[in-house]
Amino acid sequence: xxxxxxxxxxxxxxxxxELVTSLGNKLGKKRKARITLVDAGLTHVWKPLLHEVASxxxxxxxxxxxxxxxxxxxxxxxxxxxxxxxxxxxKHVVIAPFHDVDGTEVVPERHIQYDTLVIxxxxxxNDFGTPGAQDNCLFLDSLKQARRFHNxxxxxxxxxxxxxxxxxxxxxxxxIIGAGATGVELAAELxxxxxxxxxxxxxxxQPSDVSITVIEAADRILPALPGRLSAAATRELEHQxxxxxxxQPVSEVRQNTVVMKDGxxxxxxxxxxxxxxxxxxxxxxLEGLEVNRxxxxxxxQTLQTTQDADIFAFGDCAACPQPDSxxxxxxxxxxxxxxxxxxxxxxxxxxxxxxxxxxxxNDHGSLINFSRYTTVGNLMGNLSGRSMYIEGKVARMxxxxxxxxxxxxxxxxxxxxxxxxxxxxxxxxxxxxKLH
Numbered sequence: 001x002x003x004x005x006x007x008x009x010x011x012x013x014x015x016x017x018e019l020v021t022s023l024g025n026k027l028g029k030k031r032k033a034r035i036t037l038v039d040a041g042l043t044h045v046w047k048p049l050l051h052e053v054a055s056x057x058x059x060x061x062x063x064x065x066x067x068x069x070x071x072x073x074x075x076x077x078x079x080x081x082x083x084x085x086x087x088x089x090x091k092h093v094v095i096a097p098f099h100d101v102d103g104t105e106v107v108p109e110r111h112i113q114y115d116t117l118v119i120x121x122x123x124x125x126n127d128f129g130t131p132g133a134q135d136n137c138l139f140l141d142s143l144k145q146a147r148r149f150h151n152x153x154x155x156x157x158x159x160x161x162x163x164x165x166x167x168x169x170x171x172x173x174x175x176i177i178g179a180g181a182t183g184v185e186l187a188a189e190l191x192x193x194x195x196x197x198x199x200x201x202x203x204x205x206q207p208s209d210v211s212i213t214v215i216e217a218a219d220r221i222l223p224a225l226p227g228r229l230s231a232a233a234t235r236e237l238e239h240q241x242x243x244x245x246x247x248q249p250v251s252e253v254r255q256n257t258v259v260m261k262d263g264x265x266x267x268x269x270x271x272x273x274x275x276x277x278x279x280x281x282x283x284x285x286l287e288g289l290e291v292n293r294x295x296x297x298x299x300x301q302t303l304q305t306t307q308d309a310d311i312f313a314f315g316d317c318a319a320c321p322q323p324d325s326x327x328x329x330x331x332x333x334x335x336x337x338x339x340x341x342x343x344x345x346x347x348x349x350x351x352x353x354x355x356x357x358x359x360x361x362n363d364h365g366s367l368i369n370f371s372r373y374t375t376v377g378n379l380m381g382n383l384s385g386r387s388m389y390i391e392g393k394v395a396r397m398x399x400x401x402x403x404x405x406x407x408x409x410x411x412x413x414x415x416x417x418x419x420x421x422x423x424x425x426x427x428x429x430x431x432x433x434k435l436h
Contacts, residue, residue, distance in 0.1 A: 004034040005351055008093055008114040010083045012039035012067055014046055015315040015336030016120035018409045020076045022344045028075035033351060035076035036112065038083060038095065042067060045143050046406055047122070048333050051182055053146040055153070055189035056434040057371060060143055062426055065410065079112060083121065086286045088308060093117060116310055116347060119297060121283070123316035123331060126276035126294070132253040137273035140182065149272070150434065153190075156270055157197050157205060164204035173211045175258050175268035177250050178275025179221035181368055184233055186272065187214050188370035191240045196433045212242045213266065215258065217249040217275070224330070225366050225378075228389055232376045233368050240373060250275075277331055279317040292319050296328075302356035303343055312346075314339040314359075322361055329361045337406070338362065367399040375399045 007027075009020050020037045027033040043064040045053065052058035071078040085094030092111040100106050124141045127133035138149050156172055163170035174190060176183045194210035214221065214237065221237075221244060222230040237244050252259040253273075258266040279295035290298040290306045297313040298306050299320050305311045314320070316331040320339070329335045342359045349355060365387065367377030375395035378387045390398070407416040 004031065005115045006034045006036065006113060007116045007118065007347060008036045008038065008112055009118040009120060010038045010093065011120035011122060011315070011317070012037050012041070012044050013120060013122045013315060013336070014048075014333050014406060015340040016118070017044050017065070017067075017070075018337060018406070019118065019120070019340040019343055021070070021074045021410050022340070023347060024071070024074040024076035026344075026348060027351070036079055037067065037071065037076055038079045038081060038093065038112065039067060040080070040082040041143065042080060043143070044070075046333075046403060048181075049403070050140045050143065050146040051186040051189055053143065054140055054149040054186065055193050055371075056150055057189055057192060057432070059426075059430070059434050060147065062423075064143075070410070079110075081107070081110065083119075084109075084282060086117075086289070087111065088287050088311075091115065091117075091310070114310075116350060117312070118343065118347075119283070119311065119313040119317060120315045120336075121280055121317045123277040123279055125273050126278040127273055128276060130250060130253060133273055136253045136255055137177070137271050139273055140186070152270065153193065154435070157193075157202055157210075160209065161202040161205040164206075164209065170205060171209055171211055172205070172269060173267045174213070174270045174272070175266060176212070176214045176272045176274055177253075177258065178273065179214045179216035179218075179244070179246070180224065180274060181222065181366070183214055183216075183272075183274035184221060184237065185369055185371075186274065187212050187237060187242045188240060188373060191242055192371040192373070193433060200431065200433070200435055208241070213268075214242060214244050215248050215250060215260075215266075216244075216246045219247050221246060222368065225368075226387060229366065229368065229376060229378055232389075232391065233370075236370050236374060236376065240370065277316060283317060294319075301358040301360075302346065303339060303359055304356060312343060314343055320359060320361075329359070333402070333406075334364055335361055337409070340409075367395060367402070369396070369399045 009016050020035055023035045028035045043066050045060050045064055053060045067078045081095035081098055084096035091114050095110040097105050097109050098107040125139045139145050160170045160172045176187055190212050194207040220230045222233055234244055249261040251261045258268045284291045284295045288307050296319040299313050299318045303312045303314050315336040319328040339359055342357050346356045365379040369375045376391040377395050378389050
């Protein structure tokens with residue numbers, strides 16, 4: 001093999017996959033560098049869509065990208081495995097052994113040599129040490145968790161439908177802890193499921209029998225977004241008969257109960273944790289790299305880690321400073337997309353001994369989608385002082401365009417057009433909800 005500069009990207013989420021696609025098309029295709037993507041899964045699904053997979057309004061199988069197939073088309077290599085350590089002296093990434101479902105070791109621990117390393121491993125839910133959360137809550141950090149949620153949801157609806165048929169108590173109580181974008185959008189998707197499933201035979205269970213509650217410790221939902229957007233989202237949730245509880249910290253989660261700080265107990269057969277995020281814990285154990293309290297790698301504005309100029313980090317797992325601000329870049333999909341673009345330029349420059357490009361975050365606004373009901377949001381962002389509130393069909397169009405932009409980055413305009421057409425055909429031929 002040629003002695004090419006080896007760029008290793010760990011993490012095939014939205015930003016990581018966009019970055020290796022661009023690098024493969026630019027550098028890998030022309031044999032200017034060797035590009036390798038490392039990920040613990042075989043396929044990619046855009047993380048902002050996981051709540052739709054969980055509710056059944058999106059079929060993940062039709063929206064997955066196979067890393068091996070994508071790598072072949074875009075001139076990079078793919079390594080299946082989970083990063084477990086780092087040898088900075090020898091410039092090796094340590095990949096944990098890979099086991100099959102029975103626990104049998106398929107591939108032993110490996111070391112992958114790098115010249116430039118990029119860490120983009122995303123984030124996981126932060127339960128803040130709440131007693132019972134890990135044992136009694138469902139999470140939506142991965143496609144596997146979203147699919148598990150979907151199966152549990154279908155079984156819960158089926159069980160309650162049978163209880164209704166028998167004339168027994170059959171209220172299904174669902175609690176969502178955390179009223180950020182994921183929690184709010186999931187609530188709307190679950191309300192849609194409660195109205196759609198009776199059409200497919202579960203006609204003894206009525207939508208009013210499904211109680212959905214969103215619990216937020218702050219004094220309003222969507223606390224990180226403008227107040228007008230929060231107020232509109234609250235009105236929409238209440239219109240869809242979703243209970244909104246604000247100013248209510250959760251002190252404990254039991255098997256079928258959520259306990260509030262004031263002692264109030266809320267019955268909950270299904271409890272979803274969507275409050276806060278943190279970077280994966282293994283990052284805090286990497287050799288000599290600086291992390292913050294949320295396990296995020298601390299980076300310079302160039303996205304280089306503070307202790308090693310050959311190691312970059314971006315997306316939810318990195319804390320990147322911004323000029324004239326005491327807060328790092330927010331953990332949002334649009335930030336990861338922008339950072340991937342900036343880092344692509346930097347890594348191309350590095351091959352020619354050029355300088356790293358400082359990253360400057362541009363807030364283009366926020367959009368909250370209430371399933372098929374409506375969409376609300378603000379464009380241009382409130383950092384510029386030119387925020388414009390939008391809702392309805394126009395907001396929905398902008399919301400859908402975000403995913404299409406991600407697809408264009410991965411497939412190009414022509415293939416994305418074909419995918420869009422196939423999606424339209426699929427929606428016309430298949431049920432509105434995934435029923436298995």
